[in-house]
Each structure stands twice: as structure tokens, then as C-alpha cells.
Amino acid sequence: MRPPNSSKNSTRIISNNPGALLQFRPHHFLCSLGFQGKGYSDDFTANMVQIVDKVLRTPGGDDQKIEVVRNTDDICAPCPKRRGLRCSNQDGIEKLDKAHLRALKLDYGQVITWGEAQERIRKHVAPEGLQVICAGCQWLQYGMCEAAVRELHG
């Protein structure tokens, strides 16, 4: 078991340790839902494919447990913008995290499954709501995250 917020390097544990507890900062639940193979670098994208496509979007992926953390997480690990436990755009990221924490009614330290996360998104986030809670994110303009929320709503 890793100590909280221990994503200090770019080494991924997921492929070697299926079922391990994942750590997500609040806004990464929705980022994972909308992920379409784009990222900040090749390493970042490969890591996200490993987490999202090879774990969450598999049969049984809904049972994957995820801890809500305050600092850099399993998705941030190889990000070129990561500075230790912080981000080169720390203010912007904190704003995103606060908005998503509130929207999904999450608490730091809480552990939920990916299935529960999707249910929270379906219950509390309207597709057009991303224009508010994701304001400032460079990926918002492409519409893939909004489309994913819309699909979740059926």
C-alpha cells in the first residue's frame, strides 16, 4: 500500500498491480470519463491509456476503487507540468479541483468505485455544466468531455 499522494515519479504501478487502489484528484474523474487518447505528452497519454482504457473501461472496471486526493495523483505522475506534488499551473488546477469536488459532492480522503463516480457524474453534472466547472481547461473546447457526459445521461 502506498502512502497518500506518493506519486513522486513517472513509474506506473497499474500494469504490474491490477486492482491496486488508484488516486485521483477531483477533476480527474470527469477527465477520465471524457478521455479520447489525447494528453500533454506521449508518456502522459500512455499512462492515461493504461489507467482509463486498460483498467476503468474494462469488464469489472466499475469496481475499481479510487481515493480522492488533494495533490498530484496517478494521472499526474508522468505529466510534464508536474512539479513534485504540485502543478506548474497550481492555481488553475486548484480552481478546477474545488469546482469538481463540489459538483460531485466528494471529500478528500474518500474512496469510491469508478461505477460510483460515474453515477455521481450522471446525478450531479449536466453536459453543459462543464462550461462552468471546467472553465480554463484547454480540452474543454474540443467537446469530447461534454459528449461523454451526454452519453452517460443516455
Ligand code: SF4
Ligand atoms: S474539460 Fe478538462 S477538466 Fe473538464 S473533464 Fe475535460 S479534460 Fe477534465
